[in-house]
Amino acid sequence: MANDSSLAELRKRIDELDDRVLELLNQRARCAQQVAEIKVAAGEADCFYRPEREAEVLQRLAANNPGPLGREAVIRFFREVMSECLALEKPLSVAFLGPAGTFTQQAAYKHFGHAIQATPLPAIDEIFRAVEGGACHYGVVPVENSTEGVITHTLDSFVRSSLIIAGEVQLRIHHHLLCKAPAALDTLTEVFSHPQSLAQCREWLDRFLPAARRTPLGSNAEAARRAAENAGTAAIAGEVAAALYGLEILERNIEDEPDNTTRFLVIGGQPVGPTGRDKTSLLLSTRNDPGALYRVIEPFARLGISMTKVESRPSRRGMWDYFFFIDVEGHQADLTVAQALAEVREQTSMMRILGSYPRALS
Numbered sequence: 001m002a003n004d005s006s007l008a009e010l011r012k013r014i015d016e017l018d019d020r021v022l023e024l025l026n027q028r029a030r031c032a033q034q035v036a037e038i039k040v041a042a043g044e045a046d047c048f049y050r051p052e053r054e055a056e057v058l059q060r061l062a063a064n065n066p067g068p069l070g071r072e073a074v075i076r077f078f079r080e081v082m083s084e085c086l087a088l089e090k091p092l093s094v095a096f097l098g099p100a101g102t103f104t105q106q107a108a109y110k111h112f113g114h115a116i117q118a119t120p121l122p123a124i125d126e127i128f129r130a131v132e133g134g135a136c137h138y139g140v141v142p143v144e145n146s147t148e149g150v151i152t153h154t155l156d157s158f159v160r161s162s163l164i165i166a167g168e169v170q171l172r173i174h175h176h177l178l179c180k181a182p183a184a185l186d187t188l189t190e191v192f193s194h195p196q197s198l199a200q201c202r203e204w205l206d207r208f209l210p211a212a213r214r215t216p217l218g219s220n221a222e223a224a225r226r227a228a229e230n231a232g233t234a235a236i237a238g239e240v241a242a243a244l245y246g247l248e249i250l251e252r253n254i255e256d257e258p259d260n261t262t263r264f265l266v267i268g269g270q271p272v273g274p275t276g277r278d279k280t281s282l283l284l285s286t287r288n289d290p291g292a293l294y295r296v297i298e299p300f301a302r303l304g305i306s307m308t309k310v311e312s313r314p315s316r317r318g319m320w321d322y323f324f325f326i327d328v329e330g331h332q333a334d335l336t337v338a339q340a341l342a343e344v345r346e347q348t349s350m351m352r353i354l355g356s357y358p359r360a361l362s
C-alpha cells in the first residue's frame with residue numbers, strides 16, 4: 001500500500017513535468033516560427049534550415065547534459081524537436097539512396113529528424129540531380145564504410161557536380177540475416193544483399209553459410225523484398241528493412257567487424273557557417289611531378305591541421321592521372337585553415353572546396 005501511494009505521487013509528478021515540458025516545447029516552437037518570420041523578412045523564404053545552428057544547439061546540449069539521460073538519447077531527442085520546429089514552417093525535402101528501408105534512409109533521419117519529406121531515389125547520381133535541379137533541398141548519400149572503404153560512385157559524382165557538402169552522418173551498421181520464416185541455416189540456398197554488405201559479412205558467410213549462393217543486388221531493402229518473396233532464401237539487411245518487409249531476424253549482428261560504421265554525406269547548394277567543430281572536404285589534382293602530392297599536403301602538416309582522409313580516384317582525363325579527395329579538420333573560414341588552403345591551392349593544377357560542415361555528432 002505504501003508503495004502504491006508513492007507510485008501515485010511519482011506519476012502525479014511526472015504528469016506535472018510533462019505539462020511543463022509540453023508548454024516549453026510549444027514556446028520553443030513559437031520562437032522558431034518567429035525566427036522564420038525574420039528570415040522571410042530578410043528574403044530567405046526558400047529554406048529556413050541552418051545546419052551550423054542546429055549542430056551548435058546539439059553540441060551545447062550534449063555538453064551540458066547532467067544525465068541520467070545519455071548523450072545519444074539527448075541528441076536524438078532534440079534532433080526530433082528541431083525537426084518538428086522546422087517542419088512547422090516548411091518540411092525539408094530530402095532525397096536519399098532508396099528504396100525505403102536502406103541504411104541511407106536511417107542516416108537521413110538521424111541527421112534531419114523524422115519531420116522531413118524523404119524521397120527515395122534509386123541511384124547516387126539521381127540524388128545529385130534532384131538537389132541540383134531544386135526538386136529536393138538536400139540529398140543523403142553513403143561515402144565510405146569502415147570495413148570496405150569508399151563508395152566510388154559518390155566521390156566521382158562530385159567531379160561532375162557543383163553541389164557542396166553540408167554535413168556528415170555516421171551510422172553504426174548492424175547487419176542481420178533475415179528470412180521469411182524461421183529456418184535452419186543449412187536449408188538456405190541463396191543470400192541476397194548489396195555487394196558492400198556481402199563483403200562486410202564475408203567471414204561470417206564463409207563460416208556459417210558456405211553453400212548458399214551470394215546474390216548481389218542494388219540495395220539491402222531490395223534484398224529484403226526478394227527474401228520475403230522466396231522461401232528458402234535469406235537477406236542481409238538492417239532492422240528497418242526487416243520490419244518493412246515483415247522478415248524474421250535469424251541471426252543478429254553478423255558483420256565481421258564489431259565497429260562497422262558507414263559515413264554518409266549531406267549534399268546541398270548552400271554553404272554552411274562555422275561551428276568550431278567542423279571539417280572541410282577538398283577535391284584537387286596535382287601536376288604529375290615527383291613530390292607533387294607531398295607539396296600539396298605539406299602546409300597542413302606545417303600549420304597543424306589534421307587530415308582525416310586522403311583518397312585518390314582516376315581522373316578519366318588520361319591514364320594514371322588522379323583526383324585526390326582530402327578531408328581536413330576545421331572550417332575554411334578559420335584563419336589557419338584559410339591560410340593552408342591558399343598555400344595548397346598554389347601547389348595544385350585544380351582545387352575545389354567541396355564544403356565546410358559540422359563534424360558528425362556521436
Ligand SMILES: C=C(O[C@@H]1C=C(C(=O)O)C=C[C@H]1O)C(=O)O
Nearest residue numbers: 032035048049050053054082085
Ligand atoms: C530557429 C531557427 O531555424 C531552424 C530551426 C532551428 C531550431 O529549431 O533550433 C535551428 C536552426 C534552423 O534549422 C534558427 O535559425 O535559429
